């Protein structure tokens with residue numbers, strides 16, 4: 001047996017000014033991996049590609065891995081990068097001789113010219129090879145298009161947010177594919193969407209309504225579904241199909257797939273009000289955090305969530321408004337992760353550990369697509385840590401994957417320890433803090449630039465969470481986003497009942 005495995009992943013925030021060249025599709029800005037290097041990198045990791053590699057090994061299959069590229073979310077993918085990755089995959093397929101194709105995609109990739117990067121890739125694969133079955137694993141934030149479903153054999157999406165079941169999703173999609181290759185099942189798919197943009201801050205699977213929706217997806221295996229996936233979608237993309245969608249895979253029973261799909265879509269639509277996010281002014285949030293009871297022995301930190309500037313949703317990670325308010329209100333015993341500012345990092349490194357420096361941090365990247373601005377912030381402190389920024393994820397999210405936030409430092413102002421980094425990294429793993437010498441359990445407050453994924457690392461130990469409305473291109477205030485291409489009307493932008 002011969003299997004082609006490939007990864008091409010990007011969640012595109014069309015409002016983000018952060019560029020997406022080919023180099024971003026690999027750790028440390030080094031671009032995608034391929035062949036043995038990619039296999040060595042992903043084997044044994046909690047990724048869909050890791051699952052595909054395990055399945056292939058268990059089946060005794062020969063593996064061809066032409067490319068594995070994944071980039072942190074940012075603006076539309078540069079045309080040359082998209083062409084390079086898709087050409088590499090398609091050229092390998094054109095050489096032929098495969099029994100199955102296993103793809104680890106995202107589902108919300110927008111390029112400079114395409115709304116649906118994954119659909120265009122799958123359509124091209126089908127035009128080269130009309131027969132070889134194709135499995136696709138997608139992120140829960142996929143914005144689904146007909147071309148994705150029409151040109152794949154089986155599609156499955158994550159059921160958790162934070163995404164801690166990425167491996168299981170790859171395993172499910174890959175196993176169905178192997179069963180189809182052996183003629184044991186004949187997958188058919190039904191997909192659909194409803195006109196709603198669930199708010200990202202309301203999509204976590206620990207909470208209603210997505211907890212119940214995903215539980216129903218899982219239970220559908222008892223109703224004859226090979227796989228049932230509900231995608232909450234990625235709303236920071238001004239494209240026609242942004243929003244919530246569903247795909248159900250059954251064994252040859254199209255009407256059953258359609259019935260189960262309709263049930264999930266109805267349940268989601270009925271719950272639409274619960275996907276709307278309520279905003280609180282920043283000054284009030286920080287004051288509320290300041291008034292919480294003192295830390296007791298054994299208490300975890302109070303998380304101050306700077307959720308408008310999550311780099312894992314396309315944020316520049318250099319807005320300073322929430323940090324400035326924390327400093328202004330005089331909160332003490334705070335760790336802040338992180339401000340992206342390679343120039344400030346170099347200044348701190350030049351000064352050296354133990355030196356006192358005054359730095360102008362953040363506020364360096366313009367955000368022309370949103371009305372708010374974030375100025376640089378001047379801070380004075382002692383350089384506490386200098387690091388190469390590399391660590392391996394403890395998990396559960398992305399377990400075992402080597403991360404690289406570039407040269408990094410911690411600046412201690414006396415009240416706040418500020419992490420400054422040189423590559424975008426959402427704090428979803430405890431090791432991003434521990435590797436810089438910050439133990440979050442010893443802090444009263446931890447400011448995180450994140451929305452939901454921080455829960456994978458710190459959710460179980462956090463004493464409380466206070467959501468802070470700052471500034472950024474993953475703004476939680478959708479009135480700051482000017483949508484032009486998304487299909488209208490769509491809830492909650494302009495449908496009644498909100």
Ligand SMILES: [Zn+2]
Nearest residue numbers: 139140141163
């Ligand atoms: Zn996601």
